[in-house]
Amino acid sequence: MKNKNNAYHPISPEIEELARAHEYQPEAALEVLKEIQTRHSTLTTEAITDTARALKLPPHQLYGMATFYSMLSLEERKKVLRVCDGPVCWLKRSSKGSDQSSVISNWSSMVDGQWSVERTSCLGLCDRAPAVLVEDEQAGPVEIGDAKKVCKGWRGVPTEYSKVRKGETRVMTALIGKIDPDSIDDALANDVYSGLKSALQKESIAVLSEVESSGLQGRGGAGFPVGRKWRFVASEKRTPRYIICNADESEPLIFKDRVLMDTNPHQLIEGMTIAGYACGASEAWIYIRGEYESQARRLENAITQAKEKNLLGAKILGTEFSFQIHVHRGAGAYICGEETALIESLEGKRGEPRLRPPYPPTSGFRGQPTAVNNVESFCAVPHIMKNGADWWRNLTGASTPGTKMYMVLGHVKNPGLFEAPFGLTLREIIKKFGGGMQTGSKFKFALCGGAAGTIVDKNMLDIPIDFASSQKGISLGAGSFLICDQSVSPVAFLRELLHFFAAESCGKCTPCRVGTWRSLEILDRMAAGKGQKGDTDELKTLAALMQDSSFCGLGQSVPIPMNSVITHFGAEFAKVEN
């Protein structure tokens, strides 16, 4: 007899307590699971089921989450050391002759038995490559040889950005190194929050118009006009409306948001608060990727300080406007950078993209009107408020208003991050800002935008890059450029990218779920020099399918690097087809 109802289990008191602490909110599912995992190093079937019972959710939903987010685990783990498996770290290691596939075992052999070593998709520490995450502490650059040191607390030397590169126009990065990011007094002394103050003196509709006329475009990669999005939200009759900051910076090559949050958290809070005022929202969330724990803490500290100064909370600065910001940590899933997947995740579910329409400005978080914007977009807002839309439009000579955060990585002399006008060419990025190619390196190709960007060859070095240039085959994306020299095989490089996409495909739709996996299978053998006749054609066919038929932006954009690299380096692909 199989009637398992026979066994009576009250919900474990510990889980009941945790659930109560979260007021039994279903949305707290992820937090509760993370907390249980932290305490017990694993998530057991019983713990998952009890959590579901306590929060009145279906157990499958929590199990689905526990097996979806890479930071959650059903296996018992000790202290966790996550080794970044991103393309930049791969490039760093392979240029030193290290084979990525053996990295995990190498690290494992170097650390003592207290540690569980596992791979992780890009950690967002590309300027610190090769990087690892030690429990929740970011470390890099660290080599395998540093393993013992890392276990004892060595975290590598982070890149420093206080020095302005030649040609930079610093607005959002202006205060890097000039303020203590953990001190609101420092921030206030440097005019942070004056944008908010000036906004609050205006009607909210005027603030909205100002942002609209500034021509600010979303900095997440798509370049959608921020003001227009806010207008949609503000014109929805239903309340409450919500503001969400997308700080789930999980795309390989991208780390600008981390730097912005790390160097000036108040700028982001100020921008979000202005957004709240303009949209008629009173509550906001910063959805920050779980791997950015120190940045999340910094933001929480900044929020506390801002509340103390009445720059957040009830009746801000004596006005009738009240605004709350919460920090929500993700748990490891690239797809959560897709705004509807992010919202799902914020609601305590698997981060799978939603059907669109309806779009978030109509029906977003909790089904309410929601503005989701990137960290960088919010960070630009205070400056527009402070200096006006015209100033922003005329800040640079470029046709796209304002400045942009850029990242340059790979085989350049001076990799890192800088703020500059739109419309730079790849040559400028490499020479002017990146200090030129490394000694002995010759430019072969660049991955432009981000992992889902275009791979270009030397013929495209002089095309000005902005949101529109993807039409010409070179994308701006989130503004990162990985420069590769003659030592890098485009086939092997594409394999790394597909390795990432296959690991991060949510699995919802067939073309992306099987297409990324099959592409990787083909690329695995091609990269090993064991390609088969017709492999390149099959890659092209799969790319076309994923592009046309995938459910969301993830699957639709995987083909961008695939197609561009095959276009430019078809010969190298043909060469490995035996």
Next chain:
Amino acid sequence: MLNIKINGQSIQAEAGKTVLQVAKEHDVHVPTLCYHKDLNPTGNCRMCIVEVKGGRFLQAACVTPIWEGMEIETSSEKVMKDRKLTLELMLANHPVDCMTCDVAGECELQDLAYEYKAEVPAWGAKGTRYKADSDPNPFIRVDMNKCILCRRCESACAEIQGRNVWGVAKRGFDETMVTGAGVPMLEARCESCGQCVAYCPTGALSNKMNYGMARAHQVKKVTTTCSYCGVGCQFDLLVKNNKVIGVSSNPNAPVNGMALCVKGRYAYDYIHHPERVKKPHVRRYLLEGNAKPIVNRKSEIQNPKWDWVETEWDVALDIVAKKFGELRKDFGADSIGLLTSAKCTNEENYLMNKLARQVVGTNNIDHCARL
């Protein structure tokens, strides 16, 4: 009303409808797998993609609302090619066992693969990724190798049964359907209603009780009404060689639609149970003309006069009628009582009422309504 074009044909259609709905209304065939009219569309499988003029991507017809001036191609070359390829991506990992698969002949994946002349790719796992028949549930056979992750089981469990047993676990290529926190179905509080089976478009979820018993084309379906509770669900009895071998949902059932409960769907095997009474039984004393022996459970075993004897109908019916006549004569009509049956038909109950009142002349008739 909106003006749209489907395959060049101008159509007026109601705003708020999806491309798929409008296409169906106008007899334009758009293939579907994850879509089912009873369930909220999810747009997962991408079989129903269509080309919309001016669109960057193909759109899933099941979830794309129509708009004014929309121009739709439902079978352009690109669309047909993508559908075929999507099917092939499914088939790559699906077992190639239609010969022995229980649902061959009523499998939506099989139908589409045939319709699109899909070729089974040489690569892929071909159904070797999971253990077949992996769940101990006595009614439902689970073979995740055949799952195409359409998630209709999840939707049916949530939206029809309201039980939320099925869900999705893991991600990407490793994604799989699970019950509860990755536990067997019954432990995940499955009620064994079989809705997931009824909605599964492939053989991933099938019925265990009649596994291997009949191909779809060998079965006669007879629509009838359930004999358990008072809800009055209708369903189809599946009959092969004059035997009931199963029950399947009939989407046109007035009360229940596709929904059934564990008893209605799976507790049918009593029909052919060997213990069925198949001949009239009469106690030996009646045939031998003796007085009724003292009856209790002990003497039943010991007293040969109380043995059952199988007889022909006439013998048994005459004995019965004689007893009715004798006892009625000796003790009056009200010494006879009839218990009619809430399990029998209206027609049979009516006759019992007529027998009591017209033939016997008593109102001593009742049934177990109270019990």
Next chain:
Amino acid sequence: MSNSMDDVAKHAQTFFIIGSNTTEQHPVFGTMIRRAVKYRGAKLIVADPRKIDITEIATLHLRQRPGTDIALINGLMYIILEKGWEDKTFIDERCENFDEFKATVMEYPPEKVAEITNIPVEQLYETAEIIATSKPTAVIWAMGITQHIVGVRNVMDLANLQMLLGNMGVPGGGVNPLRGQNNVQGACDMGGLPNVFPAYQPVTNPEVIEKYGTAWGLKVEGLKGEGENLQPATFQLSNRIGMTVTEMMPGILEGKTKLLYILGEDPVMSDPDTKHIRHCLEELDFLLLQEIFPSETSVYADVLLPGVTFAEKTGTFTNTERRVQIVRQAIPTQGDARNDWWITAEIAKRVLNIRMKDEGGRMNENAPYASWNYKDASAIMDEINALVPSYGGVTHTRLEAGERLQWPCPTKDHPGTPILHTKQFTRGKGKFMPIDHISPAEKPDDDYPMLMSTGRVIYHWHGGQMTRRAKGIMEVYGEALIEVNPDDAIKIGINGKTHIRVTSRRGMIEAKAWVTDRVPPGMIYANFHFPAASANELTHAALDPTAKIPEYKITAVKVELA
């Protein structure tokens, strides 16, 4: 049901479920309610001592002390009146006897009700507010309401509540008892009751007697026009109200009942106080049983005739919402088993012959429905159409053509009636009945300190004759389980042991304990699906005075380790 399942599932703003384990006993309707609550946002109040499955999604779960439903309902009506939430127009226009009723209700202030029912006063207020302000409210009940000595009073009080709120005759409202068996509605409709002919025409009504007497070819006093076609008959109908099953059984011991003809029932399993029932059947002169399986009852049968299952017959069932649906024969009758209607007709013909011979009596053979020569079930339905007004238009032809008919459906062109009482009640005005709380017949005491309620489980059906012969079902639920609260389990000392012994004044059973907080402390729940441990060994035949329904839901018992 006054309304249809689909109607309440679609339109009720609130469901008030009292004494119905809907998701287990009427599972598909249960899922309709689940859907309405989960996806349409309807509110759900469940009043049940047990934490049954549907309480998981309930807005509020009231765990009343068993046998205190009237106090609860009166208490809710007190609050409704106190707050002025009653539907004054409906009461004025459609009802009568309000003042007398109100006086009784006013004797049930919340504090007193809380004491009787053990439901906190705040929950009473919350409930009253929900059912009175989120209208329409559909009241749904089943045997949890009726199987009490106050069963009829419980039902009347729920009708009071719905009239008070004006929830009668509207979509999404109504009084909605869920009928247990597939065709218990039809069995009642077809005159399977001791006091009424088909369609609830009283056996004491001379006009009705005349109607059936004439149709069936019997002697009717004062019938005019007996001519060529009407032969004078000598047989006649009885106008005395007959005995209910709960009266026929004890009637055996009193010498009143000599012969029982039981069609497809198993009273040894399903009637209260099994020991007593066995004793009665042992004493019976002649027991004719028509069944598909040998049963606990067949042990006592003198003749056992093989009937057939639903898969082997054609006919109609009437569901709980008065929907008449076709049953189609799918397979041939098994062995030498015969259609149940054929068996009954054969008995009728033979008994008539004997009576004619013995009594020298006769029938009017030219009367339209005197004969028992039916060609098939459809021919029987033709007779029903002619004689049962509410089924007048329900023909096999219409049903076969796919028409969906709910009675009343008096004529061949009538579309049926999904909702009753839209304009007026059957009797005209709805009469408020003043109803007082009465304590159950048997209460826990020192000797039998715990309370047992009985019922079914989702996997099994009634006496279990069918489901115990379903292999898969037995794998999932293969033996009787008795629900015991974890606190009681500790007191009993179950502690890893499995079986308990439950004793009442009438008998004893031993079964496996299911330790679960579904039951509150002090209460156990047992079923009657398994002969080895049937709850009816323990129950008693304390009956509702009107409906003669036994108080299955309350038995005082003692629970020990087995």
